[in-house]
Amino acid sequence: MKATVKLDIDRRAGPIDRRLFGGFLEHLGRAVYGGVYDPGNPLSDDRGFRTDVAGALRALDMPCVRYPGGNFVSNYDWRDGVGPRESRPSRPDFAWKTIEPNTFGVDEFAAWCRVVGTEPMMAVNLGTLGPREAADLVEYCNLPGGTHWADARRANGGADPHGVKLWCLGNEMDGPWQAGHCPAPEYALKARQAARLMRGLDPSIELVLCGSSGRGMATYLEWDRVVLEHCWDEVEYISAHRYSGNREDDTAWFLAEGVEIDRILDDYAGLLAYVRGVKKSDRRVFVAFDEWNVWYKNHETDGRWTEGPSLLEEVYNLEDALVCAQYLNSFLRHADIVRIACLAQIVNVIAPVLTSPDGILIQSIYHPLRMFSRHAKGVSLAPIVDGPTYTAGSRGEVPVLDVSASHDEETGAVSLFLVNRGTSHDLDVEIDFGGRAAGTAVEVEVLSGDDPKAHNSWQAPEVVAPARGSAVRGEDGKLRVTAPALGLTVVRAGLDRPARAGLQAIGAAHEQATGNS
Ligand code: AHR
Numbered sequence: 353m354k355a356t357v358k359l360d361i362d363r364r365a366g367p368i369d370r371r372l373f374g375g376f377l378e379h380l381g382r383a384v385y386g387g388v389y390d391p392g393n394p395l396s397d398d399r400g401f402r403t404d405v406a407g408a409l410r411a412l413d414m415p416c417v418r419y420p421g422g423n424f425v426s427n428y429d430w431r432d433g434v435g436p437r438e439s440r441p442s443r444p445d446f447a448w449k450t451i452e453p454n455t456f457g458v459d460e461f462a463a464w465c466r467v468v469g470t471e472p473m474m475a476v477n478l479g480t481l482g483p484r485e486a487a488d489l490v491e492y493c494n495l496p497g498g499t500h501w502a503d504a505r506r507a508n509g510g511a512d513p514h515g516v517k518l519w520c521l522g523n524e525m526d527g528p529w530q531a532g533h534c535p536a537p538e539y540a541l542k543a544r545q546a547a548r549l550m551r552g553l554d555p556s557i558e559l560v561l562c563g564s565s566g567r568g569m570a571t572y573l574e575w576d577r578v579v580l581e582h583c584w585d586e587v588e589y590i591s592a593h594r595y596s597g598n599r600e601d602d603t604a605w606f607l608a609e610g611v612e613i614d615r616i617l618d619d620y621a622g623l624l625a626y627v628r629g630v631k632k633s634d635r636r637v638f639v640a641f642d643e644w645n646v647w648y649k650n651h652e653t654d655g656r657w658t659e660g661p662s663l664l665e666e667v668y669n670l671e672d673a674l675v676c677a678q679y680l681n682s683f684l685r686h687a688d689i690v691r692i693a694c695l696a697q698i699v700n701v702i703a704p705v706l707t708s709p710d711g712i713l714i715q716s717i718y719h720p721l722r723m724f725s726r727h728a729k730g731v732s733l734a735p736i737v738d739g740p741t742y743t744a745g746s747r748g749e750v751p752v753l754d755v756s757a758s759h760d761e762e763t764g765a766v767s768l769f770l771v772n773r774g775t776s777h778d779l780d781v782e783i784d785f786g787g788r789a790a791g792t793a794v795e796v797e798v799l800s801g802d803d804p805k806a807h808n809s810w811q812a813p814e815v816v817a818p819a820r821g822s823a824v825r826g827e828d829g830k831l832r833v834t835a836p837a838l839g840l841t842v843v844r845a846g847l848d849r850p851a852r853a854g855l856q857a858i859g860a861a862h863e864q865a866t867g868n869s
Contacts, residue, residue, distance in 0.1 A: 353752070353777045355739025355835075359766065360786035361759045361847070365732040366687030368758055370415040371518075372680070373725040374473065375698040376643060377461075378422035380448050381655070381663030387699035387707055388464055389456045395711070400456075401464050404712045408705050409468050409698060412718070413725045416518060418473040418642050418694045419461050423447035425523050426479025426531035430489050433457020434508055446531050448663060450655030458493065459505070462514040472514065473642070473694070476550075478522030478542050478562075479532025487549035490519070494554045518558050518692070520642065521546055524565035524593065526575045536575045540582030547586035560640045560692070563590040567616055573623055580627045580637065589640035589692060590624075592616060595702075596675050597648025603671055603804045607773040608744035610678030610754045617686040624689060640692035644679050646672040646717070647702045664701045670816050670838060671804035673716035677754075677771050677840040680724045684756035684769070687732035695721055708810065715808055716816035719799050723818065723842045727767040730760035735768070739781075742774060753779055753835065768843045772835040775804065779835045783843065789829020791846035796821035800839025 377383055391400030420428060427446040433454045434440075440454040458474070465472045474493065476486035488501050493514040495502035502513070521543040524530050534542075539562065547559050561583050563576045576590060594616060598606035620639050628636065647666055655661040676695075683690045695717075699705050704718035735757045744750040754771040772779050783790070798821040806815050821841060823833045829848070835841040 353740050353774075354780045354782070355737065355753045356782045356784060357755055357757070357768065357770075358736040358784045358786060359733050359757055359768075361733065361766065361788070363734045365685055365734045366689075368684065368687050368728055368730060368732050369691040371692040372683050372687075372690065372728075373412070373414055373721060374416040374418065374642075374692060374694040375409070375412070375414045375470075376418040376422070376694040376696040377420070377698055378701065379420050379424045379428070379445065379452060380422060380697070380701050381665065382660050382700040382707065383697055383703070384456050385453070385660035389460065390707070393709060399460070399463060401467055402707065405699055405705060405707060406464070406467050408712055408714065408718070409470075412722050414468070414470045416471045416473045416692070416694070417465060417468070417698065418475060418520065421447070421475060421523055423523065423530060425475045425477050428452075428477050429481060429485070430458055430477070430492075434459055434492070434504065444657065445655070448653060448655045449657055450661060451657055451659045453659055458489070458514070459508055459510055462493070462510070471518070472516045473518040473520065473692075474516045475520035475523055476546065478525060478539070478546060479530055482542060483546035483549045486546045487553055490550045490553045490557065494557070517556065518560065519550060520560040520562070520591065521587070522562050525562045526569060526571055527565045536571070536578035537582065540579040543579065544583050544586050547583065551586075558588040559586065560589040560591050560642065561587040563592050565593045567594065567612070573619055576620075576623055577627065580623070581630065584627060584631050584633060584637060585635065587637060589638050590620070591643075592620060592639050592641045593643040594641075595643075595645055595647040597646065598671065599648055602745050603775060604742065605745035605747055606671055607674060607775075608747040608750040609675045610682055610771070611747055611750055613679055613682040614685070617682060617690060621686065621689050638691040639689050641683065641690055642692060642694040643696035644693060645696045645702050646675050665706065666702045667807055668704070668715040668717045669805045669807040670716055670801050673720050673799060673816060674771055674773070674838065674840060676717045677720040677724070677769065680720060680728070681754050681756040681769055681771060684728055684732040684758065685734070713808060713810055713813055719816070719818050720840055723797060723799070723840065724769060727842055727844050728756075728758045728769070729767075730758055730762065733757040733759055733766070739779065753781065763846070765844055765846050770833075770835045770841040770843070772837050772839050772841070774837045776837050778837055781833050781835050783831040783833065785829060785847060788847045790825050790831045791848035792825070793846050794823045794825065794831065795844040796823050796833060797842045798836060798839055800836040802838070804838055
């Protein structure tokens with residue numbers, strides 16, 4: 353089967369914000385305790401941070417990590433997690449029925465972010481606390497000193513402010529499961545008051561308003577319209593969340609998930625344009641897709657009032673990784689409206705990295721994030737794709753090939769991200785650079801396999817791992833690559849003048865590469 357992808361470096365979808373490759377760390381299960389923070393473990397540093405976990409996350413080059421929740425934040429008092437550890441209280445956590453020891457709090461998180469080379473993205477509790485406590489947290493984190501909470505941070509060892517730029521105004525406040533859930537106008541009022549207080553203390557911060565927690569919500573988009581109309585001038589972003597699942601065990605249907613993600617982003621594009629029009633505003637508000645992932649297999653959400661229980665420890669397979677790749681493709685295609693996206697989550701809880709006391713396991717979904725984060729730089733292009741379709745169950749006819757592309761103006765490199773949703777046929781893909789020619793330095797990396805359910809385990813940790821692929825460059829300057837069935841193929845090429853020579857093989861054929869290459 354054949355497909356063509358035409359690119360024109362002047363035909364752009366939007367600038368690529370690095371924060372599209374962010375993550376999310378919640379006080380949930382073993383994400384913090386036994387995940388990023390494991391004092392006393394020989395693999396931890398003197399602050400208790402697991403060095404193997406930090407190393408794996410550093411390799412993802414995540415620009416931001418959202419914290420501390422999630423549902424957890426809506427009944428969390430950040431003041432419990434600062435100051436001398438011996439005076440910090442243990443509290444019952446309403447969301448996940450666990451005991452929160454509060455030995456890891458905002459100061460530890462800020463220090464951990466520095467270790468991982470990422471920026472903190474802080475959520476405030478607008479469920480059971482309010483604007484005042486949210487502003488106090490901004491003061492604690494961002495003000496230099498000379499006031500109560502800034503001086504408290506200094507007394508706790510933080511001479512320099514944490515400098516938290518991104519702030520979420522609560523979490524999933526549209527959801528009846530959320531502590532402090534309320535109707536949209538009430539949330540909007542609280543969010544607006546909080547925004548004014550918080551920005552009053554630090555005008556440089558950026559704020560994320562709670563949008564719908566999913567497309568399945570009865571109030572989907574209507575909640576978003578109401579809160580945006582109230583808060584349009586106060587915020588930079590509205591959040592979107594989605595968790596995908598293959599509950600009917602229908603791989604063909606599941607692998608068309610990108611269609612749904614595109615639809616959600618198209619919905620938000622329409623809504624944001626509508627509210628902007630109604631407001632006659634010159635401002636723009638963007639989407640922060642600050643929770644996304646596959647999550648449907650593990651619904652162990654009851655911590656039975658213990659500390660750091662195993663919750664939501666989803667095992668990820670190849671088809672899950674290909675769905676994650678489609679999220680990232682969709683974010684790139686909608687780069688004009690999506691500026692932030694956070695894989696939910698990063699360690700142990702629905703996560704690319706699992707820990708045991710003795711080491712870490714890299715799950716399949718780690719790889720697409722690393723491949724995109726490494727190569728999707730500069731501007732997102734708008735590729736024209738021509739290829740076969742397949743029947744994806746109730747989703748109807750869907751293109752086999754899901755594509756996004758980027759052009760890094762600094763290096764001149766073009767990258768393509770090709771997901772072959774088919775389960776049995778490889779695709780011969782011809783890439784036409786629109787009057788330009790591919791240079792000789794071409795890199796191809798492939799994540800694929802025969803079994804959509806293949807997954808890594810402690811016994812077999814590299815069943816799903818990327819391999820090096822190859823491309824052929826024609827005298828017309830076009831590239832030809834094989835995008836294997838059930839596969840993500842990433843192609844990176846410099847652009848050149850059209851070559852004169854005939855067909856030229858580039859790259860080693862499917863040489864096994866390491867996960868961190
Ligand atoms: O990521 C797990 C949970 O999913 C988060 O706490 C919540 O925001 C969402 O419903």
